[in-house]
Amino acid sequence: MRDLDLLWTFLEVHREGSISAAAARRGLSQPAVSGRLARLEEQLGEALFTRSRRGVVPTERADALARRIGPHIDALRQALAADDDRAAYRGTVRLAGAADLMAARVLPALAPLTDRGLRLRITLGLAEDLLSELVDARVDLVVSAVRPRLRNVTATPLADEEFVLVGSPGHARTIDPDRLDRDPVRALAHLPLVAYAEELPIVRRYWRSEFGRRPPNTVAVTVPDLRAVLAAVVAGVGVSVLPRYLAEPAIAAGSVEVLHTAGVRPLNTLYLAVRTGGLADPSVALVHRHLLARAREWDVL
Incomplete structure (x- = not known):
């Protein structure tokens, strides 16, 4: 079973392209995964991966080994996991x-x-x-x-969130489009904010990434639930930055409008x-x- 453990670990690294991701899949620490890979490479007498900025890149030997053992390891794990799944x-x-x-x-x-x-x-x-x-x-x-x-x-x-700056139609009408192009911070400065927390974690990140500075706006409401933030924006309390998946139904219904279009999607x-x-x-x-x-x-x- 010791060799099976080495091969299973190798297969997870090969499929994930990352030692840290393989460690998460196996419930091990990164040093433990690296140690198992080193032992397998020692047994085989050659390296199986090269390091890159994005993770690890398999060698030709690693690709060939993964093709050979993958179906067998998966079948064996499925057989051994039946009782574990019930538990x-x-x-x-x-x-x-x-x-x-x-x-x-x-x-x-x-x-x-x-x-x-x-x-x-x-x-x-x-x-x-x-x-x-x-x-x-x-x-x-x-x-x-x-x-x-x-x-x-x-x-x-797990997944990426895209963020959009939204406000009610009434607030949207108060924004000068020419000033928004030239100086977006000043164009938006009169609008009160609805925020997720006092530190403005989402709003501040958007302002800094898109406009290069913190928002100078006053904060009307803070509430630690983005559904409540959206409700306040719809009601005209202020503007906010929300995940697109949450704001999209209100955008489609015309309850809120996107106030600024980012050059690159803020994720x-x-x-x-x-x-x-x-x-x-x-x-x-x-x-x-x-x-x-x-x-x-x-x-x-």
Whole structure:
């Protein structure tokens, strides 16, 4: 079984193109994955990967080995996982994330698992607070809008969010289009903001990336739920920056308008974070695997 473990680890690295992503899939630390690869390369007498800025690049020998062993490893893992899968659906997973994203995307994606008996316990809040709870083992998985840089936490990219600056039609009519082209910060400065938090994490990031500075606008409302932010914008309380997936229905209905068109789509990567070794729990691994699979269908949110 020791050689099988080396080959399984190799196959995950080959498929993911990344040691960190393979470590997350296997529920191991990055040094543990690197160590397994080194032992396999020592046995084979040659390197299987070369390092690149984006991860690792397989050699021709690695590609040939992956083609040979892939179907056999998958079949063996499927046979060995039957009992683990049954146990996984009997477990409970403590999942955490932002309220709006959990409601709009994550919980609907996990409905098939709960239909088969899996139990979920959801914690809602800001990413930094939830990641602290992950480190303290109070939750098992976090869908995070910021990239975790914590010891003993492994993060896998989940999906990208596109952001848009929106306001009510009434607020849109107060913007001078010529000034918006010449000096967008001044053109928008009279508009009150509706923000997700006092630090203006989403709005500030948009202003800095698009306009090169922080927003000088007054903040009318802060509320830690983007659905509530959208409701306030529709009501004319102020303007805000929201994920396109959340704002799109209101844009289509004419309840809000896009106030500024970015030259390059402003994106933010969402991460699925787990404690190192946390995927050894079959229920946590089940949710982790299912969310990554479903997120491939989302494209850009």
